Amino acid sequence: MTDISLSDPAMARKTAPPAEARSVRLPTQWIGVAPFFIFAVLFLILPTMYLIVGAFQDRDGGFTLTNIFKLFEQPTIRQSYMVSIKISLWSAVLGALAGLGIALAIVRGGLPEWVRSSTMTFSGVASNFAGVPLAFAFLATLGRLGLVTILLRDLFGFNLYATSFNLLSSWGLIAVYLYFQIPLMIVIITPALDGIKREWGEAAATLGATNWQYWRMVVIPVLWPSFLGTVILLFANAFGAIATAYAFTGSSLNIVPISLYAQIRGDVLGDPNLGYALAFGMIFITGLANIFYIWFRTRSERWLK
Amino acid sequence: MKKRGAWWAWLTFFVGAVYFIVPLIATFEFSMRMKRGEYSFEAYRVVFASSQFQQTFTYSVIVAIFTILLGVFIVVPTAYWVRLRMPHLRPIVEFITLLPLVIPAIVIVFGYIRMYGTNSWLPFLGTITGTNVLLVIGYSVLALPYMYRAVDTGLRTIDVKTLTEAAQIMGAGWPTIIGRVILPNVLIAVLSGAFLTFAIVLGEFTMASLLNRPAFGPYMQNLGANRAYEPAALAIIAFLLTWGCMTAIQFLARYAPKSANRPN
Numbered sequence: 001m002t003d004i005s006l007s008d009p010a011m012a013r014k015t016a017p018p019a020e021a022r023s024v025r026l027p028t029q030w031i032g033v034a035p036f037f038i039f040a041v042l043f044l045i046l047p048t049m050y051l052i053v054g055a056f057q058d059r060d061g062g063f064t065l066t067n068i069f070k071l072f073e074q075p076t077i078r079q080s081y082m083v084s085i086k087i088s089l090w091s092a093v094l095g096a097l098a099g100l101g102i103a104l105a106i107v108r109g110g111l112p113e114w115v116r117s118s119t120m121t122f123s124g125v126a127s128n129f130a131g132v133p134l135a136f137a138f139l140a141t142l143g144r145l146g147l148v149t150i151l152l153r154d155l156f157g158f159n160l161y162a163t164s165f166n167l168l169s170s171w172g173l174i175a176v177y178l179y180f181q182i183p184l185m186i187v188i189i190t191p192a193l194d195g196i197k198r199e200w201g202e203a204a205a206t207l208g209a210t211n212w213q214y215w216r217m218v219v220i221p222v223l224w225p226s227f228l229g230t231v232i233l234l235f236a237n238a239f240g241a242i243a244t245a246y247a248f249t250g251s252s253l254n255i256v257p258i259s260l261y262a263q264i265r266g267d268v269l270g271d272p273n274l275g276y277a278l279a280f281g282m283i284f285i286t287g288l289a290n291i292f293y294i295w296f297r298t299r300s301e302r303w304l305k
Numbered sequence: 306m307k308k309r310g311a312w313w314a315w316l317t318f319f320v321g322a323v324y325f326i327v328p329l330i331a332t333f334e335f336s337m338r339m340k341r342g343e344y345s346f347e348a349y350r351v352v353f354a355s356s357q358f359q360q361t362f363t364y365s366v367i368v369a370i371f372t373i374l375l376g377v378f379i380v381v382p383t384a385y386w387v388r389l390r391m392p393h394l395r396p397i398v399e400f401i402t403l404l405p406l407v408i409p410a411i412v413i414v415f416g417y418i419r420m421y422g423t424n425s426w427l428p429f430l431g432t433i434t435g436t437n438v439l440l441v442i443g444y445s446v447l448a449l450p451y452m453y454r455a456v457d458t459g460l461r462t463i464d465v466k467t468l469t470e471a472a473q474i475m476g477a478g479w480p481t482i483i484g485r486v487i488l489p490n491v492l493i494a495v496l497s498g499a500f501l502t503f504a505i506v507l508g509e510f511t512m513a514s515l516l517n518r519p520a521f522g523p524y525m526q527n528l529g530a531n532r533a534y535e536p537a538a539l540a541i542i543a544f545l546l547t548w549g550c551m552t553a554i555q556f557l558a559r560y561a562p563k564s565a566n567r568p569n
Contacts, residue, residue: 032386033394039379040401043442047416048408102321109314119318125551126325131508132525133543136536137328140335147331179328240409243510247526257411264415264515279412290407
């Protein structure tokens with residue numbers, strides 16, 4: 001492997017830009033990154049492509065759009081996408097607003113330092129506390145024998161389950177998802193809030209802006225892209241999640257990942273290619289969300305350096 | 306700014322704290338209720354004494370360790386090489402490492418099941434060992450975004466070029482450079498990526514369940530469907546484990562160098 005040594009003239013000329021054409025001609029350069037690309041192709045790209053191609057094939061392997069149309073035609077599938085989008089959207093929007101509120105409180109509210117550091121630490125933990133245990137925690141809190149249910153009944157004489165309240169519904173799941181969505185928002189948006197420099201406020205005040213004008217014309221336009229970008233990230237985060245919902249409601253709640261789970265387990269649709277289309281629909285939606293995320297992110301980074 | 310803090314800030318913080326702390330208290334209280342009429346740690350005792358808990362937990366810990374090793378093996382040489390020699394590849398590599406955030410885990414494992422079945426050209430799913438290997442691979446893919454970012458941040462703080470030149474002058478080959486020069490220098494970054502990977506892998510449900518492996522995630526799910534008090538105890542245990550991993554990362558961050566000694 002001595003041929004890739006520092007006697008390489010491209011490296012000797014330090015000021016020269018990376019010799020792109022040259023490195024392509026030297027195949028030895030690629031040995032360093034080959035394991036990564038082989039790994040990514042075999043275990044990330046090819047399996048995904050396999051499903052995407054399968055989504056556009058009929059049983060005999062011919063090209064068709066029927067599977068994609070069926071996603072819209074079959075009521076249960078259409079319903080599952082609607083419920084999934086509803087849960088992901090609401091948990092993302094509410095999580096983002098609540099997270100922004102808490103982040104504003106700890107950055108701008110003049111609270112003591114320990115409030116900020118403990119909130120950030122807790123947010124780091126809670127944003128990773130998802131999956132099966134999170135469902136257990138909420139069942140133990142708001143279930144029929146949960147502490148909050150019992151306290152409401154014994155202290156206030158309020159029977160939660162006599163109302164139309166149902167924890168195992170899409171709104172129940174949204175409340176559970178907020179437990180990791182809000183902290184994720186706090187973790188991402190706090191650095192963006194820190195990026196709003198005090199000088200901007202002083203500059204605006206010098207020019208005679210009121211507090212409201214400063215927020216409307218400086219802070220909100222600067223924060224807007226990172227806020228929207230994070231909403232989209234939270235959306236994708238909730239859309240792909242399955243473990244919490246599955247442990248929470250079993251298979252009674254009809255959301256896309258749970259339908260797909262049942263399909264992988266036992267081809268409940270009776271049509272493998274429709275199963276691929278179901279998976280394709282998920283990639284399509286999270287992919288679209290992430291394209292918007294990257295777009296907003298690049299827009300927001302202009303200001304937050 | 307006032308020192309005391311604005312009333313709305315305190316109110317927001319307080320409401321937020323209630324939403325986040327009440328479920329933890331309630332879960333803890335619930336987990337202590339297993340014996341009638343008194344609080345006890347009975348549910349925890351039952352969980353820890355169960356052989357299923359011990360087996361699945363051990364299994365997941367071993368899988369997590371292999372996942373971290375595979376992740377380090379894939380990510381460290383790549384990130385190093387991209388930084389040193391092929392910076393023009395950076396956007397592509399970064400894009401690929403972010404893909405697991407776009408493609409849900411359930412879709413990735415669906416692809417594995419269809420591609421690597423018994424009759425395929427790479428029949429991972431034909432044997433138990435093969436399925437275990439595939440699970441480790443799948444988890445490494447899930448951890449890729451976190452591992453890559455951690456290692457790349459670590460590499461930014463050291464002078465990769467000078468270290469490599471110095472090692473080469475002393476006659477080191479590439480395995481020595483990566484294993485004995487670069488890796489020790491980014492060890493703190495690698496470790497924080499490792500703890501995050503550990504936290505993700507330990508309770509993961511989707512992949513383990515669909516590959517039918519006896520991991521901790523499916524065990525918890527199964528227990529939740531059949532028991533009342535043990536799941537609450539498990540939720541507390543899982544929360545403490547996540548907390549431990551995050552504390553370790555914060556602790557490590559204090560020892561990480563903040564910037565390069567010499568500008569690159």
